[in-house]
Amino acid sequence: MPHRIFLLTESEFRDPLQNYGDAEFILDFEGAAELLKLWRNPHLGRSSREGAVLSLGAKNAVAIQNILQKIMTTYLTEAEEERLINELKILQFIGDRVLPDVLERVNKNELQTVDDIIRYIQNLLRELKYEGTVDLNLLADKLNSLKDIVDLEITDAYGRKKRIKREEVMDVLGNILGHYLLKQINVLPIDEVQKRPRGTIRLRETYKSAVLSSQSIPPTRVKQEDIIRVKKDRRSLVYFLVDLSQSMQKEVFEGGMTRLDGALLTALSLYYYFKTANRRKRKRYDMFQLAVVPIVRNPFVVDDDTKMEDLLLNAKAKGKTHTVSSVLKAIEHAKAQYKHKNIDVQLTIVTDGMPNIPVYPFNYKISSSLKNYFNSIDTKTSPETIECLLQLNAIFKHLKSDPNRNWNISYFLMGTEALRKKEIYSHTYQMLKGITKPILVDPAQINKLGEQVLRESIYHA
């Protein structure tokens, strides 16, 4: 037989251990809500913890098989042989004694958090100290992999699974959702401006003025004086007011995601949207800033990562709708924090009902025409709610007429199209007359809320 030599490269002879499943991980809004739920409640996700134990066990078993083979068939140096023997013993110990125990504890819901795991490992090591069979340091090191079992399992839109650490959840979620929003809407309409070293040119305005100056369409030439540059960018401050009242507990659709989940995720996605948008603009200051104000009894302003994380983890939908005090809180915060005139303030309110807790004492001027409107109609709406609506109207009117600063208000009402015929819509409509119009958001479309908020308030404001 003739002897022939061929040279193969790695592209021709592929590694048989290649992973075909490597692909982009796509998390949809429902998946995000699921993750949020798991994150907020350590009691959930037991089956994923059980799955993680099994996976650890299988990995362990494969490692043991390979080490046995390696000791028999590979020439080893002294150090290497010792290392392998040690690891073998420890892996066997973990596979035979630790993992069965851990699985049982997971079943009994005894291991739910990282703290539980650490305590478990410490107890185990303490017991072993008296037995003295294995290298305790190495064992402690290996046992750290047990922390994987409290990682959260996320499933992407296609059902593929991935585990992420508890402390990374907000970042993962925020980045995914924020980028998703960023893909949908960019802060500046890119097609209208052109970046130049001397400044950003506004194309449409430049074109218009060129048309005017040359008196022909299309313009014959663009003169230097036609060019219109973007004025110094104004900064914007956005307050996102989220309703956390009882009614937000309602499920959006069959399968568990509540209005609250949707609203929180929207808040998170907007928060990260601005974070990423700011990161992309290499400015000394942040162009936009977003703060979230939950509508609760004692409202507070969420304007950094830790507060955000806290809000996401602990927010509960309960109690009445304290919209007035929250709006006042946001205004107070804006006035105290950002004294510079150049900063526009945008109040975005998302609610699914009418406010029902008025604030006293109340110092703004209440509109008489709105009062007359409420007096003239026959309504079942409670007097507190009417008082609240009057107060909100007074606050917004006052803000609109503020000569020192631009205040923008947008008001989102969560509900189906049928809501348009109900009192809640007409009252809100009357309340916002002359200020803005209420925007209806279908709860089933809650995954589009972030996009809608951006489009209808910030972008077009």
Place this chain on the structure above:
Amino acid sequence: MHKDELADIINVYLKARKDFLELVGETPENYRILIFLNPDLHISVNRVIESAGTPQAILTAEEVVHLQSARNNEYMPLGKETVFNSIPTLIYLSTPRYELTEEEKLTLRIMLVHAFAHAYMNEKTESNNPRQLSRIYQLDVILKELFQNNAYKINEETNKQLMWTWQYYQDLISVIRLFVEAGVQDFYSPPEEARKYTLFNNFSIEVIKVLKERAKESRKKHLHDLIDEGFAFYIQRMHLDYLNKNKQVPKNLPKELKPFMAPPVGKISLFLVDKLKLAISEQIEKEKKESLSSEEIEKRLFDKLFSFRTDLEFLETFDWQELKNWVSEQKRAHSEKVLKDWHVTTTNFTDIWSVYAYGWTQLENYIKKIYRKKYSTFGQLMDDNPKIEFKGYLTVDEKKVYVFEINNEGVGLDQLVILHNHMALYREDFATILPAFADIIAFKKIRGMHVATLFAVHKISRKQPISPYNLPIVTRAVQVTKRKDAYKTELDEEKEKMEVERVDYTHLKKLSQPQRNAISYLIKEGMYYV
């Protein structure tokens, strides 16, 4: 162009061929050698053959991940020569670089002669082993092509909308391969006319057909490992003697030869070949009353070895009692020698020996099974300790839950979902492309863990699942334990009574009490409390 770079390797190769010609009188002609300069690739090929049968076989995503992690932790055996005993024989070797030192040349030469012996055996033997292996290899190549082309095509056609296809097809093929091989044949495959509707239907019809064929072929394969190894080690010893005679071997053998010298399989198979040789020469003396030259005896020995079709025929030339004694004798002799020769003296004797003892136990079991139960094919060996066993079913509210026992460590949760989807148990009510929605409970042993896992279809939502991994199923796993207080559920008695009536356990086959406890816990926790 590469001739100069490869000069060392080619020289060694030609020398090895010459050696073999001198030793045996003939050379094998039908083989292919793949020499890796990247040992990582060689290790991977080696592991894939070990766990799936052929170098082209597709592993499940989970197996791949675990093997990758073992590779990253440097747990994988290195430097092992890998021979796939098909026709042509496929030989995988790795060398550190193009230019070789004297020691590396010698190592490669010995390895090549060993591999040639395998190739020679495959050409001469009357066993169906090499032919079946090449058939399986072909089928695996077909499967791989089918898989890659279809996954690629589907991704292309849907503008990468179905990213999951890559992993799904990979898992589908490897899991169904395992199950079909274990004798679980009843998978859902779409009817023949469904081919024209979707690429997926076409693919699954084709794949399941090929996999069934592969299982059939691999079950027919003769058990032939002891003969293969025995012959190769015999030739290798002849080769070492020959080199020694020409003073070409240093006093200490190169350390890379450990994979040939240390493992028990070489030891015992070589010993048995020696015994066979002795028996042959005794027989000749008895018949002819004259002694033959050693070459002639060797020739008769080889012919005899070629004529054996299975390990069973080989072992049956000996008496069982004798065989048993020899194995334990060899084991004892091996224990002292192997540690002295191939391991550092500082490590604990029992630590190392337990590893070899594990290897010996496996061999002993193999020999015992073949000899006592008269197994001659791979299928019989599989049936003796089936990897997957059906244990009957139970009903919950008239919905059946099927129970299986799985003795394989390579099947993970994700993969069981595939099994779950493809069991043809609910053929009549399918709604998606993946039709078979059955609830199953699988028992599985992973080292010290004996686990019961429940897969139950939860509420099937109105939405169509967009990927096979995306089904609304409940998975729960528990440790099967003998402890009586292990799983006390917090059900109040009245409720429990009611539920017990709704669950019917009468169709289950024989199960242990802890297994039954695990099942009832899973049913209660999984079906009612999610």
